[in-house]
Amino acid sequence: MTLVSIEICMGSACYLLGAQDLLEAIESLAPEKKAKIDLRGATCLKACGNGPNIKVDGVLLSNVTPKELLEIIHDKING
Amino acid sequence: MSQVTEVVKLRRKVLAEIARMTFAGELINNVEEILNTVVTEDGPRYRCCIHKERAVLQSRIKLALSQPASITLKSAAQNAYEGQAADMPMIHVMSEACDQCPIDKFIVTNACRNCLAHHCINSCPKKAIMVVQNRAYIDKNKCVECGLCKKSCPYSAIIEVNRPCESACDIKAITAGSDRRALINYEKCVQCGGCKTACPFGAITDRSVIVQLIQALKADKKVYAIVAPAFVGQFGAKVQPNQVISALKKLGFYDVYEASYGADIVTVEETREYIESVPEKRSFMTTSCCPAFVDMIDKHLPEMTSAISSTVSPMIATGKVIKELDSDIVTVFIGPCIAKKAEAAKYSGVIDLVLTFEELACIMVGAGINIAAVEETEYKTHASSTGNNFARAGGVVQAVIKHAEKLDGNVVIKPHRAEGLSNCKVSLLQLKAGKIDANFFEGMACAGGCVGGPGVLINSKVTGKLIENYAATSECKTASENKDAMDILNKGGHWHVK
Numbered sequence: 001m002t003l004v005s006i007e008i009c010m011g012s013a014c015y016l017l018g019a020q021d022l023l024e025a026i027e028s029l030a031p032e033k034k035a036k037i038d039l040r041g042a043t044c045l046k047a048c049g050n051g052p053n054i055k056v057d058g059v060l061l062s063n064v065t066p067k068e069l070l071e072i073i074h075d076k077i078n079g
Numbered sequence: 080m081s082q083v084t085e086v087v088k089l090r091r092k093v094l095a096e097i098a099r100m101t102f103a104g105e106l107i108n109n110v111e112e113i114l115n116t117v118v119t120e121d122g123p124r125y126r127c128c129i130h131k132e133r134a135v136l137q138s139r140i141k142l143a144l145s146q147p148a149s150i151t152l153k154s155a156a157q158n159a160y161e162g163q164a165a166d167m168p169m170i171h172v173m174s175e176a177c178d179q180c181p182i183d184k185f186i187v188t189n190a191c192r193n194c195l196a197h198h199c200i201n202s203c204p205k206k207a208i209m210v211v212q213n214r215a216y217i218d219k220n221k222c223v224e225c226g227l228c229k230k231s232c233p234y235s236a237i238i239e240v241n242r243p244c245e246s247a248c249d250i251k252a253i254t255a256g257s258d259r260r261a262l263i264n265y266e267k268c269v270q271c272g273g274c275k276t277a278c279p280f281g282a283i284t285d286r287s288v289i290v291q292l293i294q295a296l297k298a299d300k301k302v303y304a305i306v307a308p309a310f311v312g313q314f315g316a317k318v319q320p321n322q323v324i325s326a327l328k329k330l331g332f333y334d335v336y337e338a339s340y341g342a343d344i345v346t347v348e349e350t351r352e353y354i355e356s357v358p359e360k361r362s363f364m365t366t367s368c369c370p371a372f373v374d375m376i377d378k379h380l381p382e383m384t385s386a387i388s389s390t391v392s393p394m395i396a397t398g399k400v401i402k403e404l405d406s407d408i409v410t411v412f413i414g415p416c417i418a419k420k421a422e423a424a425k426y427s428g429v430i431d432l433v434l435t436f437e438e439l440a441c442i443m444v445g446a447g448i449n450i451a452a453v454e455e456t457e458y459k460t461h462a463s464s465t466g467n468n469f470a471r472a473g474g475v476v477q478a479v480i481k482h483a484e485k486l487d488g489n490v491v492i493k494p495h496r497a498e499g500l501s502n503c504k505v506s507l508l509q510l511k512a513g514k515i516d517a518n519f520f521e522g523m524a525c526a527g528g529c530v531g532g533p534g535v536l537i538n539s540k541v542t543g544k545l546i547e548n549y550a551a552t553s554e555c556k557t558a559s560e561n562k563d564a565m566d567i568l569n570k571g572g573h574w575h576v577k
Contacts, residue, residue, distance in 0.1 A: 011449045016091050018083030043452045
């Protein structure tokens with residue numbers, strides 16, 4: 001099974017708007033779910049001001065909340 | 080739990096936008112634009128309508144510029160641009176934003192079974208409770224909010240509702256005014272910022288000098304930054320301290336000092352003061368680094384002011400060291416604290432501007448500097464391990480004890496400490512009454528110490544550990560090993576409050 005690729009921008013602008021909360025949301029997932037995610041940090045996804053920004057399987061998503069992120073992960077994993 | 084709520088995001092967006100405009104030199108002409116860019120026609124909407132949203136935003140912008148509510152946005156921007164900051168308290172309630180939360184403190188819920196025992200009615204000393212429509216009813220005209228009914232109900236059907244700002248304020252300095260809006264009593268307030276963090280409507284905020292700082296940076300002056308020891312990890316757990324120092328220089332600071340350097344001076348002075356005065360002149364001594372704690376004693380326990388150490392805080396000590404270097408310079412303290420803003424105002428001429436970590440991060444974003452992408456360099460802390468640990472609760476006590484041990488093995492310090500103003504107050508009263516066997520007391524207004532302050536960007540559990548690691552990298556372990564700081568101390572100078 002291919003992993004779900006998630007990049008979280010940890011640049012200052014995204015950090016200020018809650019990127020850390022997104023990271024913590026993923027960290028708090030159950031180990032079997034976490035094992036299906038390829039998590040990476042990014043320095044800038046070039047969409048500052050509209051953060052926090054993430055890329056899920058290469059697709060840029062802006063202004064993401066922890067709740068939305070968990071829903072996206074749930075949908076991706078359950079196909 | 081998510082820390083960056085919509086309230087926090089809104090505040091940061093406004094500060095970052097003001098910073099961006101100031102760097103671009105367009106603040107005076109475009110300040111009103113913020114009303115349209117931060118609050119847009121298509122939402123998101125937090126309050127009843129766009130007009131209220133913008134009214135709140137107006138107040139928010141004026142406070143971000145440190146200007147009174149009575150002037151126009153444009154003149155507020157003009158004044159801030161010229162470096163002026165109004166002489167007013169640091170913490171303010173934005174009355175438009177306050178939700179006038181209900182103050183009916185005790186409410187009977189659906190869980191009421193209209194039982195036979197009626198403990199609530201029987202327990203009420205004011206006969207304020209009756210049964211209406213098969214349920215207990217509290218007559219608000221008679222109720223004195225004693226809470227006995229709540230305690231007496233076996234179903235826990237009576238609940239206590241508190242305003243978040245009031246519950247957060249340990250020293251009862253914020254109450255509901257006659258129109259139910261929050262009102263700060265500045266005679267009692269120590270500007271700790273607890274209410275700001277607590278208000279879910281974002282109606283309480285501190286005034287900021289971000290524009291005044293940017294203007295100083297732009298005006299070819301030598302601007303020195305003094306970063307509080309809690310800076311480690313604030314800008315992202317992966318961001319290294321050396322990147323923060325480089326980012327500050329990139330922003331235009333002439334040089335950067337760590338307040339932990341001043342903490343080493345404070346440790347030595349405070350230990351000396353302790354040995355000289357306890358127990359002969361006073362039965363116990365308290366620390367003096369936390370300005371909200373010191374202010375709490377001044378305002379709420381005036382009979383105990385003689386117990387406070389007269390040694391200045393690490394911020395002031397570091398400021399004094401820098402001001403000795405050159406006269407025409409600007410000193411800027413950057414920390415987790417709002418009360419430091421008020422402390423700096425007391426010592427005019429030592430610290431010129433005070434910012435929180437949050438405000439600094441907004442300035443970085445406004446300047447287009449991404450701290451996470453700043454190249455790493457070699458950097459070593461200029462302070463001792465114990466000085467760096469001042470950021471964590473218990474750090475000051477530890478520093479003083481370790482230094483005292485080095486000085487004289489016979490000195491016995493019996494420490495006690497507390498976090499949170501209410502806990503500090505209780506401990507102090509117990510100390511005075513002799514119920515606690517201690518003679519050195521560390522008081523911190525914020526839970527966890529400075530790392531738990533209202534101006535931080537990250538959970539104190541994360542930073543606490545990072546600071547411990549950073550402190551361990553220090554070449555000198557205790558204050559007296561910091562040769563640089565000791566040389567300055569030996570030269571003399573004033574390290575005490577007059």
